[in-house]
Amino acid sequence: MDQGVSRLKVSSAIKYGFSIVGLITLVSGVVAYQKSSRFVEEAFSVQGKVVDYQTSVGEGVTHYKAVVEFVGDDGEKHRLLSTIASNPPAYDEGEMVEVLHPRGHPQDAKINGFLEVWGVATAMFGLGVPFFAVGVIMFLASGYQLRRNKNLKTSGALVSAQFQSVRCNYSLSFNGRNPFVIVCHWLNPETQKLHVFESENIWFNPERLIAGKAIDVYIRHGHPEKYYVDISFLPQVAA
Template identity: 35%
Template sequence: MKLKPSIIFYMFAVIGSLLLAAALYLYQDKQAFFKKAEVVQGTVTELLRSRSDKSIMYRPVVEFETKSGKKAEFTSSVASNPASYNVGEKVEVLYDPVNPAKADINGFSALYLGPLILGIIGTVFILISFISILFRHLKQKKTKYLLDNGKRIVTKFENIQLNSDIKVNNRNPFQICSRWLNPNTNELHIFKSEDIWFDPTEFIKTEEIKVIIDPNDPKKYLMDTSFLPNLSR
């Protein structure tokens, strides 16, 4: 089942909001950990290798001694390539005094990279949703204005072309093109239809294509393609 674009845009907004909420929760969790954590020196004892997107990532294993003298070890939550640390390197460690196994390297990446990434991705999702919904709203507003106040003219069919600016699933939509000579200004205007996701050639039975223009600005227009069949979903 295919989803309508409007539903997809709202889904983007929901996903973006959830990601931002997760980023906020993770940030607050890190802040709570930071406030109660003890600070000690640790030593990188090993670099664990893992493969990610055809690249080798390195995650440091750190050993440290709590202030009560207990030995503890943890694997950093952040992996990188190249490795951010060397075996034997001294690092500052934050650990939970109640649960020393809950520890991490005292650095921006370990403490804030997760919330930052979630926050950026969430913001991008919301911006895409907002811009798309705003664009659709303005387009609907323009269409309503032209239907209520526009001037209907008859233009001459020119051709059918592919819109190379848009590609979905490796396909370009079709556009019907027509031309009209403004008798008042002697200017030639070329009009293009909205994107059509099937070849409309066989449905064009006449050289006349109706277009609704803004009388004050013919560059604002709406081509009447009501003669085309509705594409089944």
Template identity: 40%
Template sequence: MKIIKYVFLIIGLIALGGALYLYQNKREFLDKAITVQGTVKELISSRSKNSTTYKPLVSFITKDGKQIEYTSSVSSNPPSYEVGEKVEIFYDPADPYDADINGFASLWLGPLVLGILGIIFFSIGFSIILFGRMKQKKIEDLKFNGKSISTKYDHVELNHSYQVNGRSPFLIYSQWLNPATNELHLFKSDDIWFDPTDFIKSEEIKVLIDPVNPKKYYMDISFLPKVNR
């Protein structure tokens, strides 16, 4: 996870940068483009393993009378256009083959898809980093202001709700009877990526709790060996 959070963050930033680049490129193209009317001459099929999509081949005449055929880079199923349909075309006067149909998908699908992917990847990476820092702050606050209690070791089990590369971490569970309220509190450790059972030599495990709210706690597992990676 230490690596994954930064990988997601970097992928997100690259995708967002790509989306911004495509958007600016398209804006520059539209600023200099000339608008003419074209006609869909053919629907070119593109077959993949599971489906067939269609992209339009459009014919149009430039302002200086040159006939151009342009094939859209965007394909869909069902087709977005029909043969014989009239469409508005943007083209670069310096390079008439650099053209686009005046439609949302043709103009903005690329930046939109990259932007959405960028936001998703960046949000995941940023959230993991933010969660880690908030968790570390909580631990530091408990170390400074919390109350240390001795809890009774209960058991070790796998955290099946979380997996990395097909592996689930272990959790240590302990319990403590609050003498002031006669309430039984259950505690669990952070994720541990090896079986800690053989390293638990004592029935007592130290836990730091918020004196006002024992549900805010941190189990001290510093007695476990460090993993040499």
């Protein structure tokens, strides 16, 4: 790459990035869950009444947050604003709802609803699980690919393919950049069938380093669709 980032560093950054973001988000979800659990266990419960709505308009849609009036454990009237905006309103005006607040702190009250109490933890888990799962899957896939490539180099058949082109892989992006893939052809002398091989992702354009060259490709005996394009001759960092 122009910045001198190696193929391995980019691949590792993507895998570690997903895994670390996912793990941090999951830990945040656990912390939020524990905090909500303590809140529910220790909270003072009272009945409140929906007396009004706070409205906001986004993309032409009006969203409503309930304004709830209740009497706290201090004997005084208080109001709270729902943390969840919705359309239509989640509560009817005049509806009675359960209100929870820490003892002695009615200003920190919440409506006892799932999203009101558990929304942050739910959101953290909802984001963390797929991010962490993608990271783990990428690590497993990378390990599988390394083992497969090693097996092909050890027990596969070596053929010499002719370089054809370098294409940009627009299905993958990192820091606004797309990797490149080497495309090469091999004519099977036994079947006279032309096979097209593509390399793994390369995070710099290698065309000037391989134009007109033959490229080693390892194929499984009898199954040329199972192959490994050997690009170990390329530098790990673009020159």
